[in-house]
Amino acid sequence: MADNRKIHLKILRQDGPSETSTKRWEEFDVDWHPQMNVISALMEVQKNPRTADGKTVAPVCWESSCLEEVCGACTMLVNGKVRQACSALIDQVAPDGHLTLAPMTKFPLIRDLIVDRTRMFNDLKKVKAWIHLDGSHELGPGPRQSPENQEEAYPLSRCMTCGCCMEACPQVNGHSDFIGPHAISLVRLYNLHPSGKMHAAERLEALMGPGGVQDCGKAQNCVEVCPKEIPLVDSIAVVSRQTTKHMLFGWLLK
Ligand code: SF4
Ligand code: SF4
Ligand code: FES
Numbered sequence: 001m002a003d004n005r006k007i008h009l010k011i012l013r014q015d016g017p018s019e020t021s022t023k024r025w026e027e028f029d030v031d032w033h034p035q036m037n038v039i040s041a042l043m044e045v046q047k048n049p050r051t052a053d054g055k056t057v058a059p060v061c062w063e064s065s066c067l068e069e070v071c072g073a074c075t076m077l078v079n080g081k082v083r084q085a086c087s088a089l090i091d092q093v094a095p096d097g098h099l100t101l102a103p104m105t106k107f108p109l110i111r112d113l114i115v116d117r118t119r120m121f122n123d124l125k126k127v128k129a130w131i132h133l134d135g136s137h138e139l140g141p142g143p144r145q146s147p148e149n150q151e152e153a154y155p156l157s158r159c160m161t162c163g164c165c166m167e168a169c170p171q172v173n174g175h176s177d178f179i180g181p182h183a184i185s186l187v188r189l190y191n192l193h194p195s196g197k198m199h200a201a202e203r204l205e206a207l208m209g210p211g212g213v214q215d216c217g218k219a220q221n222c223v224e225v226c227p228k229e230i231p232l233v234d235s236i237a238v239v240s241r242q243t244t245k246h247m248l249f250g251w252l253l254k
Helices: 038-047 118-126 147-156 164-168 181-192 196-206 221-225 232-253
Strands: 006-013 024-031 075-078 081-084 098-102 109-111
Touching: 006 038, 024 038, 038 098, 075 164, 081 164, 081 221, 118 181, 147 181, 164 181, 164 221, 181 196, 181 232, 196 232, 221 232
Parallel strands: 006 098
Antiparallel strands: 006 024, 075 081, 075 098
16 A cells, blocks of 8 residues: 655766766655565656656666566665665665665766676686587586585576675775676686586686785675675685695696
């Protein structure tokens, strides 16, 4: 049952990339509805893009796709905390009716609440975060994966490349090349897989040297914000041990 409550949104806006546009805050009032989430509040603004002081403005831009916290597209700062907007229920994140929205700060801004997460996808290419197939011909059954191996792999496989961990990590900044926790954790995942193991050395080599796993400052902010509760700090420790071992003994395998 709807009542007359209003939600007051304060949104950090920018018409284009930082080189060409400047930031500004705009404020909007929208009607509250039961079970409303941040995306539905943004949709209300889109239907009637008039600021709280009565000015008609361009509709606010944001990105979303799955609307069930599996694609990561809607990641933004909701009342200062990085998270997915689609799973952020207004009654939980803004019980007093005041909602502040801003784009993530660690990625190039495209417009309003949309950022460009390409660097994360490039990092996946760098560490070969996939299982290689050498053709579509019949290869027979693959190697068996033990239940213990599956248990370790499953939580890691839930990463959706959303960017929360990158946003929270102090080592990911304009002055560093640190690859960040998500790619490191995916190296652990693919190196665990019985077929993925065949390319473990290449993955570890991509994480050795500047920008690699040793650049982690162990602040543990990443694990605090990961919406999928991926054990990122454990992954960093596991991969760090694997790279050290590879550095010392990898030449024996060549
Ligand atoms: S590790 Fe977690 S926070 Fe980082 S990209 Fe994956 S799902 Fe998002
Ligand atoms: S533990 Fe490492 S990857 Fe995680 S936030 Fe800290 S510095 Fe970043
Ligand atoms: S729209 Fe896919 S995670 Fe929110």
